[in-house]
Amino acid sequence: MRLQSWLRADDRLKKQKHDYTSWFLYAVLAGTVIAYAVINSLFIGVAAFALVVIILFYEFRQSIKDEGTKSTVIDIAKALGAVAIVWLILIVALGTTQPVNVVASCSMLPVLNRGDLVFLHGISNMSNFLQSNRIPVINVSQSEFSNMYANMNTEFLAFFAYSKANPSDIGYIGNFSNSSYAIGLYNTHCIDYYAYLSEPMEYGRCMVPMSYQSKNLIKYNYSIGQAVINGTTEQAVYTSSITIANHTIIENYSNPIVIYATTPQDYFTGDIIHRVVAALRVGSSYYILTKGDNNPGLDIEFGNYPINESSVIGYRIAGVPVLGYLKLIISGQFGAVAGCNQVMLR
Numbered sequence: 001m002r003l004q005s006w007l008r009a010d011d012r013l014k015k016q017k018h019d020y021t022s023w024f025l026y027a028v029l030a031g032t033v034i035a036y037a038v039i040n041s042l043f044i045g046v047a048a049f050a051l052v053v054i055i056l057f058y059e060f061r062q063s064i065k066d067e068g069t070k071s072t073v074i075d076i077a078k079a080l081g082a083v084a085i086v087w088l089i090l091i092v093a094l095g096t097t098q099p100v101n102v103v104a105s106c107s108m109l110p111v112l113n114r115g116d117l118v119f120l121h122g123i124s125n126m127s128n129f130l131q132s133n134r135i136p137v138i139n140v141s142q143s144e145f146s147n148m149y150a151n152m153n154t155e156f157l158a159f160f161a162y163s164k165a166n167p168s169d170i171g172y173i174g175n176f177s178n179s180s181y182a183i184g185l186y187n188t189h190c191i192d193y194y195a196y197l198s199e200p201m202e203y204g205r206c207m208v209p210m211s212y213q214s215k216n217l218i219k220y221n222y223s224i225g226q227a228v229i230n231g232t233t234e235q236a237v238y239t240s241s242i243t244i245a246n247h248t249i250i251e252n253y254s255n256p257i258v259i260y261a262t263t264p265q266d267y268f269t270g271d272i273i274h275r276v277v278a279a280l281r282v283g284s285s286y287y288i289l290t291k292g293d294n295n296p297g298l299d300i301e302f303g304n305y306p307i308n309e310s311s312v313i314g315y316r317i318a319g320v321p322v323l324g325y326l327k328l329i330i331s332g333q334f335g336a337v338a339g340c341n342q343v344m345l346r
Contacts, residue, residue: 021058022055022058022059025051025054025055025058026055028051029048029051029052029055032044032047032048032051033048033322033325033326033329034322036048036325036329036334037113037114037115037322037325040114040337040340042334042335045329045334045335046334048325048329048334049329049330049332049334052326052329052330060072063075087099094119094120094121094122094314094317095121095122095123095124095314096120096121096122096313096314097313098120098259098271098313098314099119099120099121099314100117100118100119100120101117101118101120101259101271101273101313102115102116102117102118102324102327102328103115103116103118103273103319103324104270104271104328104333104337105292105337105339106294106337106338106339106340107272107274107292107293107294107295107339108257108273108274108275108292108293108294109293109294109339109340109343109344110293110294110343111253111257111293112257112273112316112319113321114325114328114337114340115321115322115323115324115325115328116319116320116321116322116323116324117319117320117321117323117324117327118259118273118316118318118319118324119316119317119318119319120259120313120314120315120316120317121314121315121317122313122314123258123309123312123314123315126279126286126309126312127286129256129315130279130286133255133256133276135255135256135276135278135279136247136249136277136278136279137278137279137280137281137286138244138245138247138249138278138279138280138281139245139281140217140244140245140280140281140282141282142282142283144217145217145280145282145287147217148216148217148218149305152305153187153189154187154189154212154215154216155216155217155218155300156187156188156189156300156301156302156303157185157186157187157188157208157212157213157216157220157301158185158186158188158220158239158296158297158301158302159183159184159185159186159220159222159237159238159239159296159297160172160183160184160186160237161173161181161182161183161236161237162181162182162183162184162204162207163180163181164179164180164181164182165180166204167184167203167204167207168200168201168202168203168204169203170184170186170191170203172227172236172237172238172296173227173229173234173235173236183222183224183237184207185207185208185209185210185212185213185220186203186206186207186208187206187208187212188206188301188302188303189303190205190206191203191206192267192303194206217244217245218242218243218244218289218300219242219243219244220239220241220242220243220297220298220301221239221240221241221242221243221248222237222238222239222240223237223238223240223241224236224237225237225238225240225344225345225346226344226345227342227343227344227345228342228343228345229341229342230341230342233345236296236344236345237296238295238296238297238344239251239291239296239297239298239301240346242277242278242289242298244278244280249277249278251277251291251346252277253275253293253346255275255276255277256275256276256315256316257273257274257275257276257315257316258273258274258275258276258288258290258312258313258314258315258316259271259272259273259312259313259314259315259316260272260274260288260290260307260311260312260313261311261313262304262311263305263311265305266303266304266305267302267303267304268299268302268303268304271313272290272299272304273316274290274291274292274295274299275290275291275292275293276288276289276290277289277290277291277298280306285308285309286308286309287306287307287308287309288306288307288309288312289306289307290307293344294339294342294343294344295344296344
């Protein structure tokens with residue numbers, strides 16, 4: 001009897017030790033994830049990924065030691081089954097195959113932060129969705145749309161601040177009260193080409209006259225606003241409105257935010273979460289134009305084609321901050337991301 005009591009006491013001590021170790025590891029992981037969210041450091045991201053691996057290995061080994069291999073495998077299967085059931089319920093309830101997603105960039109600051117977990121609702125009727133949200137819809141003929149698609153390289157245009165002394169010295173930021181800076185229209189397809197060749201000194205060749213837009217379906221108009229970069233407020237040039245078929249559409253920050261799947265022809269890949277600017281109605285089909293709140297231009301200006309309504313995964317209905325970082329870390333997206341040190345102001 002004393003031996004059994006001693007064994008039970010020993011088991012309790014071992015379990016208590018395991019609990020303390022688990023809580024310690026999870027606490028360190030939580031602190032590391034928060035530190036990564038704040039600092040955006042590759043080193044901290046890798047450390048968080050290593051901690052996830054260590055915790056999974058520790059819990060798996062401890063479970064086998066306490067319950068045996070068979071029971072551990074059964075428990076894992078039950079957990080995966082429960083997750084699958086919850087996921088299926090969300091799919092049915094929210095009407096989309098991806099009811100939950102994670103913000104992977106800083107292009108929607110300050111509304112959405114990298115690492116935000118967002119819940120999505122599907123769009124069963126795009127016409128009703130656009131109408132109920134008062135999104136500008138422009139009717140475009142099939143021939144106009146086809147002509148745009150056939151000449152997309154000339155549609156990829158954006159405004160940059162440039163040094164008058166060197167038109168290849170470009171950016172969104174500039175002191176426009178200083179006569180040494182000006183604003184020019186550049187072909188971003190051309191810029192991507194010279195960036196691929198690692199020849200930024202040739203960017204000056206990518207500047208085009210304003211009349212270059214005259215033959216395009218979508219025309220861009222710029223404004224000068226402000227951006228806070230590393231705590232310092234700077235002047236910044238950005239696309240503030242677009243003109244399609246004599247209809248000028250001003251950027252509206254109350255429009256809904258959608259997530260869409262990119263295609264191989266797009267310059268930026270992966271699921272992108274941006275705000276709807278306008279829609280093109282081509283026959284019975286809709287093509288959506290989007291823009292990140294923290295980006296100086298629309299997605300189409302930087303090499304992404306207009307989004308077919310079938311590529312829209314859903315629209316954002318709610319979000320939870322920071323929780324999505326764990327998914328980014330597990331999937332290996334723990335590198336530093338450009339643009340997280342600045343917020344565009346209007």
